[in-house]
Amino acid sequence: GENVEQHPSTLSVQEGDSAVIKCTYSDSASNYFPWYKQELGKRPQLIIDIRSNVGEKKDQRIAVTLNKTAKHFSLHITETQPEDSAVYFCAASMGAGNMLTFGGGTRLMVKP
């Protein structure tokens, strides 16, 4: 089955700096890669996703890049703010409606 590795497990940045979280996946058939933000005790919230026919996608301060050949994808957050502090999960699946395999999560702390 699919295996998703996520790094780093914790990331501390200064407000205004950029944060990068990286994930690798094992199944070349995976074609949908969402990123979720989860605050303590809350549900995961989709913040951005990318499909395998696209190499990069951007939404304001958030961007995701995908390298299908290397089977890795990354989340980039620019101009970080304290409210960006949360746990971020990457995931992979064979289609948006299919089961998601999650990475281990990254706890992002943005210091004011």
Place this chain on the structure above:
Amino acid sequence: GAVVSQHPSRVICKSGTSVKIECRSLDFQATTMFWYRQFPKKSLMLMATSNEGSKATYEQGVEKDKFLINHASLTLSTLTVTSAHPEDSSFYICSARWGSDNEQFFGPGTRLTVL
């Protein structure tokens, strides 16, 4: 986005009892619902996939007789933890989607504590 609710949000029960958790799609018909389990400071692990009107598909290592899943309608799926034990204490989250290639929407989760 679409709204998914879960009930209860928090439950404490004694060891040996059964607990039922409901997952509802409030403004769309969910052809598929997924049940995940999340331990503290850990990732979400898929337990089972539930399609309306058919038996759930369980992931390897998940006991189907212990975690009973029913998806009787297009807006409701239930997870029953039977004969709960302290090691079943966890955060259980459902997600729901319609169609075959649409985004999943997550419920708010249910925190189960078994004493």
